[in-house]
Amino acid sequence: MRASDNPVRDFFLQQAELFTDEFYFEPPARQTDTETGGLTGAVPEPLDWEELETRVRDCQKCALARTRTQVVFGAGNRNAGLLLIGEAPGQQEDLQGEPFVGRAGQLLDRILAAIQLGRQEVYIANILKCRPPNNRTPSSAEIENCEPYLLRQIELIQPALIVCLGLTAAQTLLRVETNLRDLRGNVYNYHGVDLVVTYHPAALLRNMGLKKYAWEDFQNIQKLYKAKSGSQ
Numbered sequence: 001m002r003a004s005d006n007p008v009r010d011f012f013l014q015q016a017e018l019f020t021d022e023f024y025f026e027p028p029a030r031q032t033d034t035e036t037g038g039l040t041g042a043v044p045e046p047l048d049w050e051e052l053e054t055r056v057r058d059c060q061k062c063a064l065a066r067t068r069t070q071v072v073f074g075a076g077n078r079n080a081g082l083l084l085i086g087e088a089p090g091q092q093e094d095l096q097g098e099p100f101v102g103r104a105g106q107l108l109d110r111i112l113a114a115i116q117l118g119r120q121e122v123y124i125a126n127i128l129k130c131r132p133p134n135n136r137t138p139s140s141a142e143i144e145n146c147e148p149y150l151l152r153q154i155e156l157i158q159p160a161l162i163v164c165l166g167l168t169a170a171q172t173l174l175r176v177e178t179n180l181r182d183l184r185g186n187v188y189n190y191h192g193v194d195l196v197v198t199y200h201p202a203a204l205l206r207n208m209g210l211k212k213y214a215w216e217d218f219q220n221i222q223k224l225y226k227a228k229s230g231s232q
């Protein structure tokens, strides 16, 4: 595949070539391989927002589909320059169908306001779209099943900056097992997009001592985002 000036798109096209079956329709004009009975010549066609949302809302790929109240697809500005990624819906998110609406979400709103950002200016999503029972940590199988939906969201948004909120988001996207303390404070290149790591707001509610580090992170996020978006 020839490299273009859009590394995010190049990455996902490469993923589509490798894995094909997740969020890509085969084109209507596909040909049947009469010898094998299979399909040949399929060119991946990326799902648009509506198709993707329908796919996720109907998803039954893992057992969380049986225990969720509803899918939490993601919310915010689909043209946002800043994409925030958390772990998974909690109880309130599962009930309301929106990400970050519980106490952690209220804290996130206050943090965003402190760096002059509102929800309408960012997009917020999670690694998992369904709530794990009792808010347990997502399993690697659940992440593997659900991550392609997030990857397609990233491709559609094409953010200038990605912020991983917490260890699950960071380790999943960066493919590392490093602890959060060592991951924060750096800017990573995520297929051409700057990516930074900070604490999940729920961790800040549990441990007040982390707030000063999170505040440092968000001040850096504000600077980076301003530089990326060219705002004053």
Ligand code: SF4
Residues within 6 Å of the ligand: 056, 059, 060, 061, 062, 063, 064, 065, 071, 128, 129, 130, 142, 145, 146
């Ligand atoms: S968590 Fe993701 S993969 Fe599992 S059922 Fe929900 S949408 Fe599907």
